[in-house]
Amino acid sequence: MENKVVEVEDLKVYYERGGGLLSKPMYIKAVDGVSFSISRGEVLGLVGESGSGKTSVGKAIAGIVRPTSGKISVLGRDIINLSRGEARRLRPKIQMIFQNPFSSLDPRMRVRDIIVEPLKIAGIKDIDFRVKAAELLEMVGLSEEHLDRFPHQFSGGQRQRIAIARALSTNPELIIADEPTSALDVSIQAQILNLLKELRDKLDLTMLFISHDIGVIRYIADRVAVMYAGKIVELGNKRDVIDEPLHPYTESLLEAVPVPHPSKRRKETIIPGEPPDPINPPSGCRFHPRCPHALDICRTVEPKLIYMDNSRMVACHLYQD
Amino acid sequence: MSRLLEVRDLKTYFFLRKGVVKAVDGVSFDLDKGEALGIVGESGSGKTVTALSIMRLVPYPGRIVDGEIKFKGRDLLSLSEDEMRKIRGKEISMIFQDPHNSLNPVYNVGWQVGEAIELHTEGKPIWSRILDKVISILRGVGIPKVEERIYDYPHQFSGGQKQRIMIGMSVSNNPDLIIADEPTTALDVTIQAQIIDLLKELRHRYGSSIMLITHNMGLVAELCDRIAVMYSGKVVEYGDINRIFEEPLHPYTQLLLECIPRTDRDVDRLMSIPGEPPDPISPPRGCRFHPRCPYAKDWCRRDDIYVYRDNDHMVSCELYR
Numbered sequence: 272m273e274n275k276v277v278e279v280e281d282l283k284v285y286y287e288r289g290g291g292l293l294s295k296p297m298y299i300k301a302v303d304g305v306s307f308s309i310s311r312g313e314v315l316g317l318v319g320e321s322g323s324g325k326t327s328v329g330k331a332i333a334g335i336v337r338p339t340s341g342k343i344s345v346l347g348r349d350i351i352n353l354s355r356g357e358a359r360r361l362r363p364k365i366q367m368i369f370q371n372p373f374s375s376l377d378p379r380m381r382v383r384d385i386i387v388e389p390l391k392i393a394g395i396k397d398i399d400f401r402v403k404a405a406e407l408l409e410m411v412g413l414s415e416e417h418l419d420r421f422p423h424q425f426s427g428g429q430r431q432r433i434a435i436a437r438a439l440s441t442n443p444e445l446i447i448a449d450e451p452t453s454a455l456d457v458s459i460q461a462q463i464l465n466l467l468k469e470l471r472d473k474l475d476l477t478m479l480f481i482s483h484d485i486g487v488i489r490y491i492a493d494r495v496a497v498m499y500a501g502k503i504v505e506l507g508n509k510r511d512v513i514d515e516p517l518h519p520y521t522e523s524l525l526e527a528v529p530v531p532h533p534s535k536r537r538k539e540t541i542i543p544g545e546p547p548d549p550i551n552p553p554s555g556c557r558f559h560p561r562c563p564h565a566l567d568i569c570r571t572v573e574p575k576l577i578y579m580d581n582s583r584m585v586a587c588h589l590y591q592d
Numbered sequence: 593m594s595r596l597l598e599v600r601d602l603k604t605y606f607f608l609r610k611g612v613v614k615a616v617d618g619v620s621f622d623l624d625k626g627e628a629l630g631i632v633g634e635s636g637s638g639k640t641v642t643a644l645s646i647m648r649l650v651p652y653p654g655r656i657v658d659g660e661i662k663f664k665g666r667d668l669l670s671l672s673e674d675e676m677r678k679i680r681g682k683e684i685s686m687i688f689q690d691p692h693n694s695l696n697p698v699y700n701v702g703w704q705v706g707e708a709i710e711l712h713t714e715g716k717p718i719w720s721r722i723l724d725k726v727i728s729i730l731r732g733v734g735i736p737k738v739e740e741r742i743y744d745y746p747h748q749f750s751g752g753q754k755q756r757i758m759i760g761m762s763v764s765n766n767p768d769l770i771i772a773d774e775p776t777t778a779l780d781v782t783i784q785a786q787i788i789d790l791l792k793e794l795r796h797r798y799g800s801s802i803m804l805i806t807h808n809m810g811l812v813a814e815l816c817d818r819i820a821v822m823y824s825g826k827v828v829e830y831g832d833i834n835r836i837f838e839e840p841l842h843p844y845t846q847l848l849l850e851c852i853p854r855t856d857r858d859v860d861r862l863m864s865i866p867g868e869p870p871d872p873i874s875p876p877r878g879c880r881f882h883p884r885c886p887y888a889k890d891w892c893r894r895d896d897i898y899v900y901r902d903n904d905h906m907v908s909c910e911l912y913r
Contacts, residue, residue, distance in 0.1 A: 320780035320781065320782065321780055426868050428868065456634035456635055456807065456869075457634065457807065457848065457851055457852055458634060458847070458848065458851050458864060458865035459868070460851070460853075461851035461853075461862045461863065461864035461865070462864040462865075462866075464853065464862055465861060465862055465864055468861075483780070483781065484853065485855045486852065486853035486854050486855045487853045489853060489854070489855055489858065490853040490859065490862060510858070513855060523782060524781065524782060525855060526785075527781045527782045527784065527785035528781055528810065528855050529784075529785075529788070529808065529810030529811050529813060529814040530810055530813065530854070530855070530856055531809035531810045531812075531813050531837070531849060531852055531854070532813050532837050533813045533814075533833050533834050533837050534834075534837075535813070535856070536813070536814055537785065537814060541782065541785045541786055541789060542782055543786075545750050545752055545753075545783065546780075
């Protein structure tokens with residue numbers, strides 16, 4: 272399909288741990304068979320708790336980790352097995368914004384160099400980098416006077432703006448934003464979210480937005496995919512999923528979020544237990560040990576992610592024949 | 593209800609080489625027996641230093657320079673270090689943000705919880721009795737199979753379980769006041785919900801007062817009876833939880849509530865607070881929020897900002913003069 276910017280098929284990312292002369296290595300199954308696609312101009316929110324594999328999905332698409340198996344194509348091109356030349360041309364079209372703006376900017380580089388570094392890596396030579404950097408800074412709400420400063424002279428919110436400017440420098444086809452506001456205070460978070468939303472409208476950006484905060488996802492995304500223990504358990508338009516969750520995990524996740532109003536105190540129906548060990552996930556549905564609706568079949572057979580209607584998918588035996 | 597804690601005009605300053613940081617600058621509030629007070633603010637607002645001042649654990653180069661902290665009628669600031677040590681962990685206990693760093697990795701958890709009890713036991717400690725108490729405490733905070741796990745080390749527990757152990761330790765001597773400083777910030781949202789429910793339950797079981805320090809308005813709404821909103825070392829609004837969430841009076845409180853991305857409703861554009869919190873060494877004159885406040889007038893720069901009081905509701909803002 273032409274309007275699909277990213278297509279991910281049965282992606283698996285395992286990390287090897289331990290293993291030596293006599294012992295076999297163990298595999299941490301961070302991502303264990305994930306498929307989705309993102310259309311042009313769309314923001315897909317990827318939500319999940321720590322260890323659910325959401326960051327590994329982002330890193331695999333950005334080319335920071337090599338997938339164990341599966342297919343990732345960007346604009347119809349397989350990006351896992353690229354030749355060096357192709358990688359040089361395609362990679363700059365995928366940019367990433369990281370969680371911690373205090374560690375994602377090189378402290379020894381000036382802002383003007385940080386912002387245009389992706390362009391230089393992409394081999395672009397015949398432009399005025401200073402002018403380009405100033406343009407980008409303006410776009411993210413900073414100004415030319417900041418060009419010659421170093422990262423430590425900026426606050427967290429401003430640093431994240433610089434990271435966004437850097438990500439925008441190559442006119443990317445896809446931006447992967449991995450918890451870009453989690454390290455910020457809530458008043459600054461709102462500034463950054465509003466900036467991303469404006470830029471998205473202005474530049475028609477396509478984004479994979481990774482977050483543990485469902486409120487943030489509701490604000491910024493069009494569709495949402497919910498991950499649990501390396502799998503997508505539910506996927507659909509954000510309003511459908513958040514207002515009427517189908518999967519019991521999505522439901523309990525939403526119930527656990529405290530709403531900032533004392534009249535909306537949570538009913539005492541929280542899920543017990545903790546996410547499973549990623550080395551030895553439970554058989555069947557990975558959520559079954561914590562699920563209030565678990566059936567016998569959930570212990571043995573893994574539910575497939577199936578379409579409920581033409582936009583909504585869920586992986587749960589309650590909805591399968 | 594009777595008064596448990598009275599803080600009056602507390603000032604805790606940090607004397608650095610480049611200047612004096614007025615981390616807490618004239619903070620007053622009360623806490624009744626059995627009540628839960630939420631102290632809310634963004635990073636640097638002084639909420640943690642307020643808590644450390646009550647515990648008399650302000651780290652060097654910080655010092656309590658002025659004010660009064662009355663706990664059960666006694667002035668904590670005039671007690672000797674020995675007397676204070678008897679209060680800490682017995683009458684006032686504290687739960688810290690990061691459960692991974694607050695337990696000692698080289699001692700088993702049974703010993704650590706037991707130590708907290710032994711320190712406050714009169715006469716010669718009898719370990720078998722302490723052990724029984726440790727087991728019943730850990731069972732009470734929801735650690736499964738306590739008898740088998742009591743000699744396990746902190747790294748053998750998950751984050752949520754470690755925080756349960758910390759909470760167990762803090763309630764082991766039936767304290768009158770539990771200060772919880774961001775107790776769930778390091779935890780996932782489903783685990784956070786479990787911990788908040790545990791705090792609620794323990795509060796009812798032991799009748800302890802709780803001081804919850806957090807940046808999360810949702811948690812305050814969930815657990816607290818009263819709220820104090822801090823900004824740049826000062827309490828800008830203080831009062832009953834329902835009133836403040838229903839009709840916040842201070843512009844900072846209003847904006848803070850509006851800039852939270854909500855899971856339960858859609859907004860086109862989030863409110864954001866322009867600018868950044870002030871430099872703590874040279875905060876603005878008058879109301880410290882005035883440079884970011886949409887309603888600021890010239891007189892907000894005056895030194896004596898008007899304090900409006902109505903029953904239990906306090907707001908420090910010129911709008912209500």
